[in-house]
Amino acid sequence: MGLSCGLVGLPSCGKTTIYNAITAAGASGYGTEMNQAIVNMPDRRVSKLVEIYHPRKTVLATLEVVDIPGLQSSPQSTGRGSKLLGHIKDVEALLHVVRCFEDGSIPFAYETIDPLRDVETVDLELMAADSITLQNKLTRLEKKVKANDKDAIRENTHCEKIYVAIQQGVPARKQNLTPQEIASVYECNLVSLKPVLYIANVKSMADADNRYVKALKQIADAENAEMLIVCGKDEADISQLAPEEQQEFLKDLGLMESSMERLMHAAYRILGLISFFTVGEDEVRAWTCKKGDKAPIAAGKIHKDMEKGFIRLEVIRYDDLIALGDEASVAKAGKKRMEGREYEVQDGDIVTVLFNK
Numbered sequence: 001m002g003l004s005c006g007l008v009g010l011p012s013c014g015k016t017t018i019y020n021a022i023t024a025a026g027a028s029g030y031g032t033e034m035n036q037a038i039v040n041m042p043d044r045r046v047s048k049l050v051e052i053y054h055p056r057k058t059v060l061a062t063l064e065v066v067d068i069p070g071l072q073s074s075p076q077s078t079g080r081g082s083k084l085l086g087h088i089k090d091v092e093a094l095l096h097v098v099r100c101f102e103d104g105s106i107p108f109a110y111e112t113i114d115p116l117r118d119v120e121t122v123d124l125e126l127m128a129a130d131s132i133t134l135q136n137k138l139t140r141l142e143k144k145v146k147a148n149d150k151d152a153i154r155e156n157t158h159c160e161k162i163y164v165a166i167q168q169g170v171p172a173r174k175q176n177l178t179p180q181e182i183a184s185v186y187e188c189n190l191v192s193l194k195p196v197l198y199i200a201n202v203k204s205m206a207d208a209d210n211r212y213v214k215a216l217k218q219i220a221d222a223e224n225a226e227m228l229i230v231c232g233k234d235e236a237d238i239s240q241l242a243p244e245e246q247q248e249f250l251k252d253l254g255l256m257e258s259s260m261e262r263l264m265h266a267a268y269r270i271l272g273l274i275s276f277f278t279v280g281e282d283e284v285r286a287w288t289c290k291k292g293d294k295a296p297i298a299a300g301k302i303h304k305d306m307e308k309g310f311i312r313l314e315v316i317r318y319d320d321l322i323a324l325g326d327e328a329s330v331a332k333a334g335k336k337r338m339e340g341r342e343y344e345v346q347d348g349d350i351v352t353v354l355f356n357k
């Protein structure tokens with residue numbers, strides 16, 4: 001495990017509120033401390049599989065969500081927020097919450113609501129941190145470059161290029177970096193390189209197309225990022241209710257599913273994750289792996305021995321199982337497959353691992 005995403009954004013944009021909605025943890029809104037939780041990945045497919053197998057145990061995939069407070073509205077000094085930036089370094093993706101609601105009673109750093117200004121402000125702070133990281137790396141490389149070390153010279157060129165673009169105000173994730181350039185700054189763990197999911201926090205779904213949301217959508221589109229609209233406050237309240245009641249309220253709000261469910265799925269996507277399943281009377285379980293992971297790696301998520309002694313993978317597709325009703329029918333239809341070490345596990349695969357113990 002260990003993959004996590006962090007909520008970032010200016011103070012009072014709604015991070016803790018949304019964290020509460022995701023985790024139903026009821027964290028206090030005022031803390032300057034970081035909140036952190038392992039959250040179950042909602043997955044309707046698991047519920048369907050449970051209807052088929054009636055397992056004794058059901059386990060969902062999980063994702064770590066961190067509520068990172070403390071980004072300031074005016075990044076002037078370099079030292080400030082270093083602890084916070086450390087937390088940002090620890091997460092693999094950023095859920096960037098942007099205040100898209102007007103409410104005079106809720107203090108905010110600015111008089112006005114302005115998503116572009118807010119996003120730029122947060123990006124500035126991320127880039128300030130990356131500047132320092134890159135400068136340090138460039139200093140470390142100096143000696144080797146002078147000694148004509150080929151690798152160091154290449155890394156130096158890449159780091160300088162990224163550094164210069166950051167000075168011009170372009171976050172690393174928007175620099176269209178090549179795989180080689182990314183490799184050169186891999187150890188820097190640049191925060192402005194982390195994938196971003198934008199979250200437009202609105203008061204109600206009636207505001208879903210207000211001008212602030214539109215402005216944020218433009219920002220997201222310009223960098224090929226996703227944007228989700230959530231009613232942080234309402235969803236946080238709803239998450240405290242019993243599941244049946246939650247459905248009622250969501251309907252009242254005109255929502256089919258909790259936007260937290262959509263949010264979690266989007267976070268999964270930007271982290272490049274997929275789910276596969278193991279099924280049986282004992283347990284129905286969702287597992288997480290990276291898109292593109294080969295069969296032995298995915299099997300290793302279940303048990304390290306399965307990776308070491310991997311022989312092959314029996315795979316059926318979730319959709320085939322649902323369409324045909326049971327495993328025997330899937331097999332009869334010729335849709336049960338045997339896959340080897342080179343097979344890339346797909347989202348929705350139901351697998352059995354054959355391995356040497």
Ligand SMILES: Nc1nc2c(ncn2[C@@H]2O[C@H](COP(=O)(O)OP(=O)(O)O)[C@@H](O)[C@H]2O)c(=O)[nH]1
Nearest residue numbers: 011012013014015016017029202203231232233
């Ligand atoms: N009206 C309204 N208020 C919200 C919404 N989201 C958050 N708030 C309020 O805004 C204030 C700041 O939210 P909080 O989550 O603590 O912001 P954080 O500083 O980003 O963690 C709290 O009083 C919340 O109740 C929303 O969608 N609508």
Ligand SMILES: [Mg+2]
Nearest residue numbers: 015016029069
């Ligand atoms: Mg907070």
